[in-house]
Amino acid sequence: MTVLYKANMVRGAEWARLFAERAPEIPFRLWPDIGNPADVRHLVAWVPPDDIATTFPNLELVFSVGAGVDQFDTSKVPAHIPLVRMLEPGIAETMVEYVTMAVLALHRDLLHFINQQKQQVWREIRITPAKRRHVGVMGLGQLGQAVLARLKAFGFPLSGWNRSPRQIEGVTCYAGADALPDFLAQVDILVCLLPLTDQTRGILNADLFACLPRGAGLVNVGRGPHLVESDFLAALDSGALSGAVLDVTDPEPLAAGHPFWSHPRILLTPHNASMTTPDTAVDFVLDVIARHRRGEELPGRVDRTRGY
Secondary structure (H helix, E strand, C coil): CEEEEECCHHHHHHHHHHHHHHCCCCCEEECCCCCCHHHEEEEEECCCCCCHHHHCCCCCEEEECCCCCCCCCHHHCCCCCCEECCCCHHHHHHHHHHHHHHHHHHHCCHHHHHHHHHCCCCCCCCCCCHHHCCEEEECCCHHHHHHHHHHHHHCCCEEEEECCCCCECCEEEEECHHHHHHHHCCCCEEEECCCCCCCCCCCECHHHHHHCCCCEEEEECCCHHHECHHHHHHHHHHCCEEEEEECCCCCCCCCCCCHHHHCCCEEECCCCCCCCCHHHHHHHHHHHHHHHHHCCCCCCECCCCCCC
C-alpha cells in the first residue's frame, strides 16, 4: 500500500521524513523510484505520470499537491479513482498573507511609489480610507473565504462572487453569470481566486474590465489563463485599470522581453502566493487515506463535472 510522491523533490524529502515519523507502517517512495508499480495505492503529484491506469493497476487515490487540479489531464485518471485537491491549512495561510499584501499594495499606491523611487521623484499621493475602497473576491471556496475573513480587519467594504450561492457574514455575496456585472460595478480592487475551468478561462477580459469602476486594481492569484493579456494591457494603458499584482501567468515562466516584466503598473511574482506545507499536508493525506479505508466522504474530492 505504497504512497508515491511526484512533485518538488526538496519538499518530497520532508514528506518522506514525516511519513516515516507519523505512519512508518505505510511505504513511501519518491518518483522515479516507484518500486513495484502494483504496490502503489496512493499517488501524490503536481503533474501525474502518463498512463496512470496501466502503470499502477491497484491505484486507489490520487492527490494534487496544490489547491487546484487544472494541471491534471483528468481524463487519464480512471473515473473510479477519487481525485483529491489539497485542503491543508498551509495553503490557505500563505494565500491569505499574499492577497492581503497585494490588496494593501494597491490600496496604498505602492506601485506608484516604487516607480517614483526609480525616477527619484518625491510626491505624495492622497490616502483613500479603507472604508471607501471596496474589495471584491471572485471564488468563494476555502481560499476565498479565508482571504475575506482577514480583509475584514482593515475595514474594507467586501463582496464576493461565486458560481453557486454563498452566505458569508459581513460580505455581500453574488452568484451566477447574471449577477457578475452588479458585483463588478462596485469593486475597486478585484481579487481572482477562481478555479480554472472551461467556463472561467479568459474571464478577466475587456468586457469584465469595462464593468469595473475606472481605475480599479486587479490581483490574479487564480491561474494565468484566466487573463486575456491583450485586453489586460489595453485596460492598463487606457487607465481602466490602475495597477495589478499577478502571481500567475500563461505560460510560466514568461519569456524574456514579455511586457509584464517591465510594465510600471504590474507587480509580478513567480507563482508562489501559496505553497503546500509538508507538515500539515502529510496530516491531510493520512486523514484522507484513513477516511477512504472507512468508506467515508473525502474532503477535497474533485467533482469531475465541475473541474474542481
